Amino acid sequence: MNRPRHIVLTGVSSGIGLSLARRLSERHRLLVTARHPGDALGELIETRPDITFLAIDQQQPEDAASKLAEAIEARGWDWVDNAILNAGTGWAGEPHLEPAERLRDSLNVNLAAPIAIAHGLYPFLEKREGRLTLIGSTAWKGAGAFAGYAASKAGLHGFARALREEWRGRVSVQMLHPGPVKTAMHAKAGFDPGWIRNLFLSPDDMAMMIEKAAARGPAFQNLTHFRYWNGAGLLGRNL
Numbered sequence: 001m002n003r004p005r006h007i008v009l010t011g012v013s014s015g016i017g018l019s020l021a022r023r024l025s026e027r028h029r030l031l032v033t034a035r036h037p038g039d040a041l042g043e044l045i046e047t048r049p050d051i052t053f054l055a056i057d058q059q060q061p062e063d064a065a066s067k068l069a070e071a072i073e074a075r076g077w078d079w080v081d082n083a084i085l086n087a088g089t090g091w092a093g094e095p096h097l098e099p100a101e102r103l104r105d106s107l108n109v110n111l112a113a114p115i116a117i118a119h120g121l122y123p124f125l126e127k128r129e130g131r132l133t134l135i136g137s138t139a140w141k142g143a144g145a146f147a148g149y150a151a152s153k154a155g156l157h158g159f160a161r162a163l164r165e166e167w168r169g170r171v172s173v174q175m176l177h178p179g180p181v182k183t184a185m186h187a188k189a190g191f192d193p194g195w196i197r198n199l200f201l202s203p204d205d206m207a208m209m210i211e212k213a214a215a216r217g218p219a220f221q222n223l224t225h226f227r228y229w230n231g232a233g234l235l236g237r238n239l
């Protein structure tokens with residue numbers, strides 16, 4: 001049995017983050033964030049006393065990072081073993097029609113906030129040679145109708161590459177790029193994938209692949225259908 005870890009997880013009110021919170025709270029101590037907990041997370045917290053919820057808005061990156069660092073100290077944690085920065089948002093449509101505030105939201109929530117949060121987490125992660133896992137998207141290389149979102153994830157990929165070198169030997173940095181997942185994110189972005197949504201992976205299956213990749217620690221990995229169906233994403237230990 002692995003020892004209980006101190007895990008920070010962002011974006012837990014729905015989708016992949018909620019599935020990760022369910023999985024990881026079976027064995028570990030969690031500090032989780034979103035703007036609001038939502039009913040499903042509220043029910044989970046009632047049964048799992050080792051989850052602490054913190055409301056932060058990643059549209060305010062520095063504020064979110066400092067509140068999170070304060071909450072880690074308030075919880076009495078000297079260190080963090082794993083941080084999984086999963087919160088994300090997007091907008092879909094003709095790139096030149098993307099409203100400026102939606103583009104700003106994507107860049108703040110998906111890029112500026114994870115950078116600020118990573119900086120704030122460094123002293124806690126460094127104490128135990130912890131691991132920072134950044135959640136990107138296979139869309140980072142470019143995806144029809146998701147130009148601003150792709151830019152935010154591509155920026156995060158560049159940050160991960162640099163940080164991996166800077167923090168080598170002190171904190172391990174990895175970036176995981178999920179393929180399409182059956183969550184509310186597409187509807188929130190104003191995008192209807194149509195019948196093809198039936199082929200998307202479930203949030204529970206993606207959470208399982210993320211946990212196993214976080215345990216193995218590859219620097220960069222695409223978490224796609226292909227990895228799921230050929231079994232590669234399901235192998236190995238959990239955190």
Ligand SMILES: NC(=O)c1ccc[n+]([C@@H]2O[C@H](COP(=O)([O-])OP(=O)(O)OC[C@H]3O[C@@H](n4cnc5c(N)ncnc54)[C@H](OP(=O)(O)O)[C@@H]3O)[C@@H](O)[C@H]2O)c1
Nearest residue numbers: 011012013014015016035057058087088137180181183185
């Ligand atoms: N679904 C896919 O097909 C897919 C594919 C590739 C990558 N991803 C990535 O996977 C991650 C999780 O996405 P998901 O599909 O699970 O979407 P989701 O169900 O919409 O969950 C997104 C989470 O991010 C949080 N979030 C959004 N804006 C926030 C803000 N301003 N401040 C704080 N938290 C905020 C949301 O909380 P609130 O309640 O506060 O909104 C929610 O908990 C994202 O990084 C996404 O880019 C998803």
